[in-house]
Amino acid sequence: MHSNWPGIAGQLSLSTPGMYVLDVCERIGDAMIDRFTRFADQLNKATLVLCILLFATMAGSTIATVVMRHVFNSGFLWLQDLGMFAFGLLAILSLPCALNVDRHVRVDIFRVRQSGTMQKRTDWFGTAFFLIPVFLLLLVYSLPEFTISLAIGESSPQIGGLPFYFIVKAGIPVCAVLMLVQGVALVLRRRGKIGDQLDVG
């Protein structure tokens, strides 16, 4: 529907002032949507780099922990904690990365037979009634837990572990916000492409 407008409005824009206004509005809207999806992509790049660094930290500190224990019979709790912290953040922040490239599992038995329009309707429906409520709920419920944790400067549940446990807790509301952004960007990015084939991921 959306993509048909510029053509019709474009042809008539000089003859009818009403259509002209519509056309301008449409272009402003398009520009804003483009800006938003580009912003989401930038955000995703940053998240992806962060996730890779977290992965490397997790792998490195886990290997170091094993070597320390097995070879030198000693170990640092903070090192183990570093691995756990990195894992926790990786586990939650990798979700929006996968969403940005539409890599979350879909059961597409019926989807492959749907038309492009139908697929887009499903995606809108899924984002509006499934994704948004779930991650709004997560955001609303996890935010106070994070602020309390920050206020008391909560440290690792392990005795002798790292301080700054609130950084791990911050991962949940951050993930919720990123999921909302990436989920909306995902449907907006596809808005014009009618008859678009299914991305097989």
Added chain:
Amino acid sequence: MEGHAFYIILLFASLFMAILSGMPALFAIAGAPLLVAGIGILAGSFEPSFLHAFPQRVLGMMGNQLFIALPLFVFMGLLLEKSGLARGMLFAANRLSGNSSRALVLSVLAVSTLIAATTGIVGATIIMLGAISYPALIRAGISQKLASGLVVSAGTLGQIIPPSIVLIILSDQISTAYQEAQRAKGVFAIEPVTVSDIFAGAAAPGLLLVFLYAGYLVFKLRGDTAKAVPAKEMQIEDREQKSLSLLLSPLFLILAVLGSIIFGIATPSEAAAIGAGGTLLLASMLQERQNRGSSLLSSAGVVAMLALGMTQALPADLKFPLSLAVSGIFGLGLLAATYDLLKSRNLGPVLVETVYLTGMIFGIVLAASLLSLVFRGFGGDILFNELAVNLPGEKWGALLVVMLLVFMLGFILEFIEIIFIVVPIAGPVLLGLDINPVWLAVLFALNLQTSFLTPPFGVALFYFRSVAPPDIETATIYRAVVPFVILQLIALFIVAMFPQIALYLPQLLFR
């Protein structure tokens, strides 16, 4: 509290409709329960405080030590594929088997088993087998049907043969269910079910499955006489030299991962990190276009890694300085290998893909935690318990129903959704009926093998379709998996009849 049967039915109906609509399964598994809970809250039959536990559950996922192994094994499997290590092994298998079709099928099966024992990511393994072994099988005169059946079923062995992602997720869910079942009985000194137990438990049944496949293949090819494959075709593959190091490398990785678990050096999660490090070193060592210096360092790293496993045997006065030196070489080797692989642009894509697959897995874990909260909020656990107790045949009746359900769900869902939907619900009920948790986990794992192969939504079929030559019809692929699914069900039946096949090794190793 009583169960609300109406809401539970509504919950599952909306869940399956949403999943089948084709929206990401993560949205469906988390969103449908939330919508139904919303209706329940408005009607006054759902206590909203259940939802408050959601962030806590998510935090639990983020702090689950066991789950560290998942991204690491994903990374290991992807790097094995990307670096050409696993490819080289398959080429070596083609070459070594010479010109006998029977030798070829058996060596393809053997190499798949080795890849499975290093880690084995279903998608990556099938794409490789489809691209490398399938053409060789066809050249050796094996029918399209048998060849594609072999490729898809051998490619899924990675998920039953430890270490495996399916087994890790299963052991997490089974041990939670087991604790719940024991607490319900009033037992509080619970012997935990560990992932090591489940790895050990799945080893023999996994090999049983391999032997069943092998027996079937030999039986099907019994009349075949040796066929000469033109020497020219063989030579195309001869570019891949280094057969010896290629065949030794999986053994090195198996020793590094499974060895360190069995000898008590590392927990399974730590073993996954060791395996990831080992794969990094090997990939850099065997890299085609390589920098001599870093290749030398990564080879030294491999030797150092083996040496680290044996430092306990050193005399006391030499132990500290030698260990320090060896650890230093190991660390340097890892850094050099990382640099080398980053420079050759092999590591970057693997890391990015690892993040995506990690997100995919934890997306389902996060969603499933909301599903289970809502399920409990409506008293679903109580309802299922009543249902199971009233089934005929006590534990066998309940087991049969659950196994049939898992098999049926396998036609439409992937293993990870099945585990998170079925185990938290059926697990505590079954385990309350005096079923051994390790045995149950192995039965689930064997049953889930079928979910990879059963159309229309068998993941293995999709991956194979993406690399299979266009002249092979999808219907042929569907028919090709039938005998292998039957073999999987036979293996399931054998292990169900003789629990000792699953239970012997864990008892031997860890009791």
